[in-house]
Amino acid sequence: MDGGHHDEELFPREPALVAPGAVHLPAHLDPASQAELLSACRGWALPPAGLRTVRTRGGVMSVRQVGLGLHWYPYAYARTAVDGDGAPVKPFPGWLGEWAHAAVLAAARAAADAAAPGPGGATASGAYDVALVNFYAEGARMGMHRDMEERSPAPVVSFSLGDACVFRFGNTEGRGRPWRDTELRSGDAFVFGGPARLAYHAVPRTLPGTGPGRLGLRGRVNVTVRVSGLDLANEPGAAPGGR
Numbered sequence: 572m573d574g575g576h577h578d579e580e581l582f583p584r585e586p587a588l589v590a591p592g593a594v595h596l597p598a599h600l601d602p603a604s605q606a607e608l609l610s611a612c613r614g615w616a617l618p619p620a621g622l623r624t625v626r627t628r629g630g631v632m633s634v635r636q637v638g639l640g641l642h643w644y645p646y647a648y649a650r651t652a653v654d655g656d657g658a659p660v661k662p663f664p665g666w667l668g669e670w671a672h673a674a675v676l677a678a679a680r681a682a683a684d685a686a687a688p689g690p691g692g693a694t695a696s697g698a699y700d701v702a703l704v705n706f707y708a709e710g711a712r713m714g715m716h717r718d719m720e721e722r723s724p725a726p727v728v729s730f731s732l733g734d735a736c737v738f739r740f741g742n743t744e745g746r747g748r749p750w751r752d753t754e755l756r757s758g759d760a761f762v763f764g765g766p767a768r769l770a771y772h773a774v775p776r777t778l779p780g781t782g783p784g785r786l787g788l789r790g791r792v793n794v795t796v797r798v799s800g801l802d803l804a805n806e807p808g809a810a811p812g813g814r
């Protein structure tokens with residue numbers, strides 16, 4: 572899974588430091604791992620506590636979501652799909668935590684090679700405990716936001732499948748510039764932690780029809796893996812956040 576080379580790329584894309592603490596890892600997941608993750612996503616999308624439409628302060632999100640480990644909703648985490656069918660959230664699989672951990676190590680290596688600040692938060696693989704699975708049909712997008720509801724500084728790890736997208740990575744001050752746009756393709760990982768952990772980011776658009784045909788996916792799937800830092804056993808409702 573820790574590929575580094577992409578069968579289909581004539582010129583392999585290299586890891587890129589997008590901002591201090593933010594690292595793009597092109598073709599991090601090999602084709603077999605992408606198929607495995609997509610197949611898991613298809614299972615997670617099913618009810619109960621499956622894929623749902625999310626209502627935020629800003630309106631209805633065009634991206635449909637499902638949570639693992641804990642259920643994220645605007646703007647907190649809960650143990651059940653409180654803004655969906657109310658069912659208990661699906662468990663977070665340990666292997667996904669290992670994948671996230673491996674991506675953090677690869678990102679740290681890339682940053683060290685460039686003598687640049689890494690994503691920080693050297694985190695044990697077992698610490699990753701929640702994930703958000705996002706499904707982007709054609710035309711779906713995600714506005715500028717921060718991932719704020721976690722209570723851990725550990726890096727967020729994102730894995731992309733299917734159609735490519737424009738991923739906009741901004742700053743911690745506000746939704747405006749400066750930002751940098753990166754194309755995320757199927758199999759790419761993106762890690763942000765350290766000074767970038769609370770940076771604003773967005774997906775202004777996907778690039779329909781650009782996914783690898785072998786996956787058999789129309790649209791784009793993104794999985795972000797996080798350390799919640801929460802123990803909801805004693806907090807049945809939610810942990811208030813500020814997104």
Ligand SMILES: O=C(O)CCC(=O)C(=O)O
Pocket residue numbers: 703705713718729738755772773774793795
């Ligand atoms: O789809 C993406 O690449 C980003 C998703 C994201 O920012 C999130 O789930 O908070």
Ligand SMILES: [Fe+2]
Pocket residue numbers: 716717718772
């Ligand atoms: Fe996010």
